[in-house]
Amino acid sequence: MRSNSRRRLGIVAGVGAAALALTACAGNGAGEQSLELGDEEVTLSFTWWGNDTRHAMTEEVIAAFEKEHPNITIEPQYTDWSGYWDKLSTSVAAGDIPDIIQMDEKQLTTYASNGVLMDLTTLAEALPTDDIPEAVLGTGMLDGALYGVPVGINSYTIMANLDLLEQYGVEAPDDASWTWDDLRAASEQISKASGGTVVGTQSWGFEDGGLNNWLRQHGGSLYSTDGKVAATEDDLAGWWRFLLESTESGAMPDPAATVEREAGGLAESFTATNESAFGPWWSNQVQALREASGQNLVALHVPAIEGAEDGWQYYKPSMFWSASAKTEHPAEVAAFLDFLGNSEEAADILLAERGVPANETIRAYLTPKLDEANQSVVAYLDDLAPEIGDAPPATPPGGGEIETIVEQHTQKVLFGELSPEDAAKSFIAELQQALDDAAF
Numbered sequence: 460m461r462s463n464s465r466r467r468l469g470i471v472a473g474v475g476a477a478a479l480a481l482t483a484c485a486g487n488g489a490g491e492q493s494l495e496l497g498d499e500e501v502t503l504s505f506t507w508w509g510n511d512t513r514h515a516m517t518e519e520v521i522a523a524f525e526k527e528h529p530n531i532t533i534e535p536q537y538t539d540w541s542g543y544w545d546k547l548s549t550s551v552a553a554g555d556i557p558d559i560i561q562m563d564e565k566q567l568t569t570y571a572s573n574g575v576l577m578d579l580t581t582l583a584e585a586l587p588t589d590d591i592p593e594a595v596l597g598t599g600m601l602d603g604a605l606y607g608v609p610v611g612i613n614s615y616t617i618m619a620n621l622d623l624l625e626q627y628g629v630e631a632p633d634d635a636s637w638t639w640d641d642l643r644a645a646s647e648q649i650s651k652a653s654g655g656t657v658v659g660t661q662s663w664g665f666e667d668g669g670l671n672n673w674l675r676q677h678g679g680s681l682y683s684t685d686g687k688v689a690a691t692e693d694d695l696a697g698w699w700r701f702l703l704e705s706t707e708s709g710a711m712p713d714p715a716a717t718v719e720r721e722a723g724g725l726a727e728s729f730t731a732t733n734e735s736a737f738g739p740w741w742s743n744q745v746q747a748l749r750e751a752s753g754q755n756l757v758a759l760h761v762p763a764i765e766g767a768e769d770g771w772q773y774y775k776p777s778m779f780w781s782a783s784a785k786t787e788h789p790a791e792v793a794a795f796l797d798f799l800g801n802s803e804e805a806a807d808i809l810l811a812e813r814g815v816p817a818n819e820t821i822r823a824y825l826t827p828k829l830d831e832a833n834q835s836v837v838a839y840l841d842d843l844a845p846e847i848g849d850a851p852p853a854t855p856p857g858g859g860e861i862e863t864i865v866e867q868h869t870q871k872v873l874f875g876e877l878s879p880e881d882a883a884k885s886f887i888a889e890l891q892q893a894l895d896d897a898a899f
Contacts, residue, residue, distance in 0.1 A: 494585045494790045498530055501791045506536040506550075507561035508543035512812065519808050524798045531791050533559075551575055554785075558792055562607050562781040564598065568686075569856040569897065570781070571606035577782040577789070578604040585793035587801065590820040597850040598776050607779025608800055611814020613743040613836075614774055614843055615668045616758040617642065617660075623736040623754070627652035634759035639701060642737065642762045646710035649736040659710045661729040661738035662717040664702050664869035667861050668775070669739050669761075671851060673698045675771035676764050686855035688891045695883035699872045706873060714873035721866075726751055742839055743777055743814045746832040758839045770848020774840070777814030815840055857897030864889050 507517060514537050521533045536557060538546055544566065550556060556575060570576050579586060579599075588596055591609060599607035617634070624631050629648045632641055646659020663669040671681055674694055683689040705711045712720070712729065720728055725744065729735035731751035740748060742758055749756050763771070780799060782792045799805050800818055806825045811833045816822040826837050854861075868886045871877040877885065 494582065494793060496528070496790050496794060500530050500532070501788050502532045502534055503558040503786075503788060503791055503795060504534045504536055505559040505795070506543075506547065506557040508538060508540045510539065513537075516809055516812055520799065520805050523804055523808065524795060527798070528791075528794060531794070533795065556783040556785050558783050558786045558788065559795060560781045560783065561610075562779040564607075564776055564779070565854045565859040565861070567599065567607050567779060567781070568601055568853045569859070571601050571604070572856060574784055576606040577784045577786065577792075578606065579608060579782065579796075580605045582789060582793040582796075585790065586797050590801070590818045592774075592817075592819065592847075594847055594850050595774050595776065595817050598774075598853070599779050601853055607776075607781045608796060609776035609779055609817040610800065611743065611777035611811070612774040612817045612840060613741045613777055613814050614772065614840060615672050615761050616740055616742050616745075616839065617761055618730055618738045618740045618745070618748060618756050619759050620730070620733060620736050620752065621755040621757060623649065623657060623733065627657070627736075629736070632759065634762075637760075637762050639762045639764060643701075643705050643708065643710045646705070646737060647708055650709045655709075656734075658712045658729060658735045659737060660705070661720075661735045662702065662706065662711045662869075662873075663739040664699070664872075665721050665862075665866045667865055668741060670695075670698060670865060671773070672761050672771065673764075675773065675848070675851070676767040678768040680851055681861075682852045682855055682858065684852045686852075686894065688887050688894065689852070690887065692880070692883040692887065695886055696879040699869070699879035699882050702869070703872055703879060714870070717873065718870060730756070741775070742836050743811075745836050745839075746830070749832050758836065760843070770846070772843055772846040772848060773851055774817075774843075774847055776817065811836070855894050855897075857894040858890075860893035861890060864893065 505521070507513070509517070517537070518535060521535060525531060525533060547560070560576070562570065562576070586608070588605070588608060595609050595612055596605070599605055599609055619631065621631060627649050629645055629652065632645055642660060649657055649659040667681065674680055674690055677694045679691060679694050680689045706714065711717070725731055725747055728738065730738035730740065731748055733752055733754055745756070745758055780796050782796065786792050801821065803821070803824055806816065806821050807828070810825065811829055815833070815837050816825060822837065826834060829837065864886060868877065868882045872879055872882045
């Protein structure tokens with residue numbers, strides 16, 4: 460997995476010169492060209508990743524837009540996640556950048572810093588973003604420029620199986636005030652009461668969502684604003700120490716089972732198979748987990764440490780809409796992006812497939828039309844709103860490596876190959892090296 464990520468970074472690095480050339484070609488062209496729509500025939504290429512459901516919905520949106528703008532043709536280019544970034548890197552290297560790009564947070568800075576993406580603030584009133592909260596919009600910004608309009612939002616959560624809690628006589632926690640110690644205590648109760656047939660909580664430590672929350676509660680962050688690793692050894696060691704102690708106490712599965720289930724994906728997880736009472740997930744996974752589980756799953760606020768910093772909660776964009784800095788049709792690009800993010804017609808088609816809409820006006824319009832599971836997600840995110848702090852610093856180029864790095868270190872801690880303290884030191888060194896290797 461790591462070698463593939465390195466290879467992908469190598470491809471992106473290899474287009475560095477081409478991308479910088481694109482900057483010179485594009486310049487501030489989007490801001491200098493007229494943003495008035497004309498009558499000439501225009502074709503825009505649009506690339507995204509997803510499954511068959513997303514592809515069908517997106518093509519339906521394209522058809523609706525083309526009906527409204529008969530002189531504009533949207534050329535769809537889509538694939539699944541596994542092949543998406545290699546395909547996009549190859550297109551960039553060839554100078555054939557799609558006009559509209561579905562972009563991920565971990566890749567945004569890499570492409571933006573190399574001049575591949577347009578500063579969308581140059582589209583001005585043609586692409587209004589006033590209905591997106593500043594803390595959410597800020598996740599798509601770099602040095603004051605907007606390189607990605609957030610599409611949907613989600614947040615980290617602890618999924619609780621209320622049926623299992625009731626079955627084993629464990630009271631559902633008050634997630635407005637609970638701590639990590641409360642989660643571990645309740646999990647130990649479940650494991651003991653079930654005789655080990657159900658574990659208290661599914662493990663975490665295999666992606667950066669939970670780590671970001673832990674660091675922010677301690678007043679820290681994963682990255683600094685200048686693109687360096689900002690996490691401290693003490694905070695990282697504390698995170699892995701809590702994970703290890705919870706595993707040893709029986710609150711979590713044994714390491715071998717944890718790793719096996721991680722490889723199986725959502726459908727084979729302890730949460731989806733009703734073999735854990737709690738589990739860390741993103742809020743946009745609620746519906747899939749409920750469907751797989753068939754039981755009463757609810758999203759709870761993430762536990763906090765005692766004296767946690769205010770504003771540690773944050774919204775994570777599900778993805779962004781970005782545009783090529785080299786596009787020859789900024790007015791048409793603006794019109795399509797505006798349709799995607801700000802129109803009720805597109806919302807009626809896309810629903811919450813790409814996450815709960817980041818646009819608050821569209822979210823309010825769409826919510827009554829969503830099913831019960833997605834309405835519960837909207838309620839969860841709305842309930843978090845008063846606690847949401849500033850957006851985390853953007854993931855620097857090379858930060859896409861983090862999922863592989865954090866997973867490897869978590870496994871080594873769980874299997875006793877590294878102490879939490881040694882894992883913290885190694886993690887910082889390896890992640891910083893990934894950032895340094897990606898510097899152009």
